[in-house]
Amino acid sequence: MMVEVGSIVVVLLSLFSGVQGLPTRRSWATQSPSCGYESCPATKADALNVHLVPHTHDDVGWLKTVDQYFYGDRNDIQHAGVQYILDSVVQQLLSDPGKRFIYVETAFFYRWWRQQTESMREDVKTLVNQGRLEFINGGWCMNDEASTHYNAIIDQMTLGLRFLKDTFGDCGRPRVAWHIDPFGHSREQASLFAQMGFDGFFFGRLDYQDKIARMKQKEMELMWRGSASLTPPFADLFTGVLPNGYNPPPGFCWDQSCADTPIQDDVNLEDYNVDSIVSNFINIAHDQANMYKTNHIIMTMGSDFQYENANLWYKNMDKLIRYVNEQQKHGSNVSVFYSSPSCYLNELHQSNLTWSVKDDDFFPYADGPHDFWTGYFTSRPAFKRYERMSNNFLQICNQLEVLGGKSSREGPNGKGESDTLKEAMAVAQHHDAVSGTEKQHVANDYAKRLSKGWDQCQILVSNALSALSGNESPSIYCQHLNISVCPTSEELGTFSVTLYNPLVRRITWTVRLPVNGTQYSVTDPSGKVVDNEVVPVSNFTRDLRRDRGYAVNELLFQVSIPALGFSTYSVSRTGKIKNVPVRKPEKHDGHAAPLSIKNEFYKVTFDPLTGFLSEIQNLENMMTLPVTQNFYWYRASEGNEESIQPSGAYIFRPNSSQPMPVTKVAQTYTIQNSLVQEVYQNFSSWCSQVVRLYRGQPFLELEWTVGPVPDGDKVGKEIISRFDTKLETNGYFYTDANGREVLERRRDYRKTWPLKQTEPIAGNYYPVNSRIYIKDKKTQLTVLTDRSQGGSSITDGSLELMLHRRLLVDDNRGVGEPLSEPGEFNDGLVVRGRQLLFLSSPEDASALHRPQAQQEYLQPQILLYPLPSSKLGKLEFSAVQSELPLNVHLLTLGQWDANTVLLRLEHQFEKMESANYSQPATVDLQKLFSWFQIESLDELSLSANQRLSEMKRLAWRIKDAYSYNLKKKWTYGVGADPPVITLQPMEIRTFLIRIQFK
Structure with a gap:
């Protein structure tokens, strides 16, 4: 009986569809593609058009791991199963050609797609070709915007967009960027999206004061100028703020996870509620329309992991659409229909209005007076560093996969591949991954995925170097050199060290290896003896490594590594194994002479009373800056009478504006030799630092060690390193955006709205991805970081960076456990x-710290061989004929498919930043590489999913001096005839090249 009834229903539905003029499933499945803007629903010029956007927001890990979310495991933590969402949604779309849905996270869709039958895949392709299943954003994940580096953002977007392009063709290419959940928004992110070819960008979170002001002024939609260097409109992106974050309007959530009342439309039942729901909806629509400029508004119908039972949503939305639109017969002007962000964007474009321009960013984000989401800039600092190192290694892996050819993937070290690390790095960019806002077991899973990727890339890198050098000896990776652990160098009396340099310029690097001897001979690839020194392993490091290594000394020597190549050095122990005495910390009584260290570039002085850094001298330009550096900690609020908001993984809220010093006196000792000058500072049992000057090093290095942060006093602590000077900064300081352009910051100020400051510390913190600086007219103090951190200038002449956080309560933003x-x-x-410190004039600063920042970001990879270099074949190699200019950086060199290679070059200086380096740079690609020649090349968009000559973006009318041609869509063409290309400041150019090895 049940089967027969179901069969009758199916027949009746088919007949009903025919009566209404709607195509049956068989007929619409064979229709030609009509995706993109052509597939958008009809709208009414004289109506308030409400675009309902069915969607789900599926975090690529947060409270559960990626696998647990996909399969629906651990529902005791959170009920969520992405595979069931996609199953359910697709069935609903296949059953009714009037329905639409958008999907975002390619990492999940890729998993689901691999499990489908060919029949289902064909059905899904039909849905995509009709624009009814539309991919938005399209990255492997929805990445964080504060803690991410631009290189990793581009890579993860490229990975996701390539899968969509390869699987669905042009109909799989998203037109709209969609960052509904990240906690603040970076200007650089907008620039990258624009260069990837997106027409618009929608997000859900912005500061509550900013949102109030924008709603009143009808400025919820605008043109965002993503770059101060690139000529408009190349980095301009239309941007909209969604009215409800990414949730439905209140009272209209019909997921199984929601408690809102469904539409009950049987007039014979007591709970009939159509009239009240329709009235409420129409009122909400008009209220929302009052905050926007056109007669089109967007409503996000979905939320976190919703649509596992899509029938609940669609059944109620079908009724909503029917009953609201029926009110047009009674004078209502509200027209509601299924739509998508791209269709909504297209209507805004056709309105031909003029839009305001924004040229700053949306940091910091606060959702209440005492609720600044600035703690996650630093949360999980160890994982933030591991993610940064992993990207470093991924770029090396990508390069050597190209240079080593087929032998890199299968060689003497076994089978290796880069995909595992690519996917793990892409997942790590998620806004609850590198941000540090996930549960601990999820953070562990992210790290495990990266580790598996390292394992595969290590095999590939070893194979490639074997192919390039002709050496098939097994290589050894020492992954704990930062705590002086490497069994090979500790135990062997003779070994070789190979260093691969991923930059396209020769670099000098100082190698530090744990050893147990006191005298060594080191020779370079030509057999020339290289200066070396042996220093004792510090007590700081001995305590930190515990029983993971037993080296008593460290061997230091400097190497020179050619551009995009490697050098191999030979090391032999010549003396007996014995300890070099460790210096004991000295107490300070104020009577000793000031301690100082010095190299060719800097002299650094320490206060004899406190042991703190007290003065830096730049010996090249005779510039002196008194500067005091110390460690402090903010006491984390657990809520008070002013607000119950505590500090947590997301939120930074100290309970006082004055941090506590870790100590008032640091114990110190110094090591000084021909290669390095070091001062060891002990601030407490859990906080220490080495201040270091290497020979030939044009900056001061501070190696800090913090933790375990004590919690026995039941007080959460947020640890900072602070530099205090007498520079007259007038409230201004400067931070980078995702490692690229620098933005001017001003204390207690927002450029586009009047700020009422309620948290003088947290409300002035900004993300620092690679650098922060303060300056006056003559002097600039710059600090480079080795990972993403939060930073600020709380008082004039002061600069601080948050290093570590240990908190005792959750901040009530969903993660459910203390950090x-x-x-x-x-x-x-x-x-x-x-941290690397530079003291210079403002005019000279960028020429120093920009190239060094790239060198820190892409450090050389070290491999050891348990053999003398005489048995290792070729000892030096470079894949280039000539080095790139200092203002040009090789951003990407990676295998695309069996016959082609993806190449990206970027200009790494901003417009007007440097008199010498902010000029256009020309590169002859055919003369760049020595290892292979370029047979053909095709210029692509930044995300490599369309030819640049075919990339067209919507043109907008804006309140600006620039006048866009509104009669045509913008076409981005090649600026110069390949292979000779010209790069303008901050420009990135992407090529797909076919190569032939020489």
Whole structure:
């Protein structure tokens, strides 16, 4: 009986569809593609058009791991199963050609797609070709915008968009960027999206004060100028703020996870509610329309992991559409229909209005007076560093996969591949991954995925170097050199060191290896003896590594590595194994002479009373700056009478504007030799630092170690390193955006709206991805970081960076556990990192710190061989004929398919930033590489999913001096005839090249 009834229903539905003039499934499945703007629903010029956007927001890990979310495991933590969402939605779309849905996270869709039958895949392709299943954003994940580096953002977007392009063709290419959940928005992100070919960008979160002001002024939609260097409109992106974050309007959530009342339309039942729901909806639509400029508004119908039972949503939305539109017969002007962000964007474009221009960013984000989401800029600092190192290694893996050819993937070290690390790095960019806002077990899973990717890339890198050098000896990776652990260098008396340099310029690098001897001979690839020194392993490091290594000394020597190539050095122990005495810390009583260290570029002085850094001298330009550096901690609020908001993984809220110093006196000792000058500072049992000048190094290095942060006093602590000077900065300081352009910051100020400051510390923190600086007219102090951190200038002449956080309560933003990482030994996380200081004039600063920032970001990879270099074949190699100019950087060199290679070059200076380096740069690609020649090339968009000559973006009328040609869509063409290309400041150019090895 049940089967017969179901069969009758299907027949009746088919007949009903025919009566209404709607195509049956068989007929619409064979229709030609009509995706993109052509597939958008009809709208009414004299109506308030409400675009309902059915969607789900599926975090690529947060409270559960990626796998747990996909399969629906661990529902005791959170009920969510992405595979069931896609199953359910697709069935609903196949059953009714009037329905639409958007999907965002390619990492999940890729998994689901691999499990489908060919029949289902064909059905889904039909849905995509009709624009009814539309991909929005299209990256592997929806990446964070504060803690991410632009290189990793581009890579993860490229990975996702390539899958969509390869699978669905042009109909799989998203037209709209969609960052509904990240916690603040970066100007650089807008620039990258624009260069990828997106027509618009929608997001859900912005500061509550900013949102109030924009709603009143009808400025919820605008043109965002993503770059101060690129000529408009190349980095301009139409941007809209969604009215409800990414949730439905209140009272209209019909998921199984919601408690809102469904539409009950049987007039014979007591709970009939159509009239009240329709009235409420029409009122909400008009209220929302009052905040926007056109007669079109958008409503996001969905939320986190919704649509697992899509029938609930669609059944109620079908009724909503029917009953609201029926009111037009009674004078209503509201027209509601299924739509998508791209269709909504297209209507805004056709309105031909003039839009305001914004040229700053949307940081910091606050959702209440005491609720600044600035803690996650630093949360999980060890993972933030591991992610940065992993991208470093991924770029090396990509390059050597090209240079080593087929032998890199299968060689003497076994089978290796880069895909595992590519996908793990893409997942790590998620806004609850590198941001540090996930549960601990999820953070562990992210790290595990990266580790598996490292394993595969290590095989590939070893194979490639074997192919390039002719050496098939097994290589050894020492992954704990930062704590002086490497069994090979500790145990062997003779070994070789190979260093691969991913930059297209020769670099000098200082190698530090743990050893147990006191005298060594080191020779370079030509057999020339290289200066070396042996220093004792510090007590700081001995305590940190515990029983993971037994080296008593460190061997130091400097190497020179050719551009995009490697050098191999030979090391032999010549003396007996014995300890070099470790210096004991000295107490300070104010009577000793000031301690100082010095190299060719800097002299650094320390206060004899406190042991703190007190003065930096730049010896080249005779510039002196008194500067004091110390470690402090903010006491984390757990809520008070002013607000119950505590500090947590997301939120930074100190309970006082004055941080506590870790100590008032640091114990110090110094090591000085021909290669390095070092001052060891001990601030407490859990906080220490080495201040270091290497020979020939044009900056000061600070290696800090913090943790385990004590919590026995039941107080959460947020640790900062602060530099205090007498520079007259007038409230201004400067931070980078995702490692690229620098933005001017001003304390207690927002450029586009009047700020009422309620949190003088947290409300002035900004993301620092690679650098922060302060300056006056003559002097600039710049600090480079080795990972993403939060930073600020709380008082004039002061600069601070948050290094570590250990908190005792959750901040009530969903993660449900305190940010108190256990560390490897379950007694609290210990973190070690580096800061590089530059003292210069403002005019000279960029020429120093921009190239160094790239060198820190793409450090050389070290491999050891348990053999003398005489047995290792070719000892030096470079894949280029000539080095790139200092203002040009090789951003990407990676295998695309069996016959082609993806190449990206970028200009790494801003417009007007440097008199010498902010000029256009020309590169002859055919003369760049020595290892292969370019047979053909095709210029692509930044995301490599369309030819640049075919990339067309919507043109907009804006309140600006620039006048866009509104009669045609913008076409981005090749600026010069390949292979000779010209790069303008901050320009990135992407090529697909076919190569032939020489």
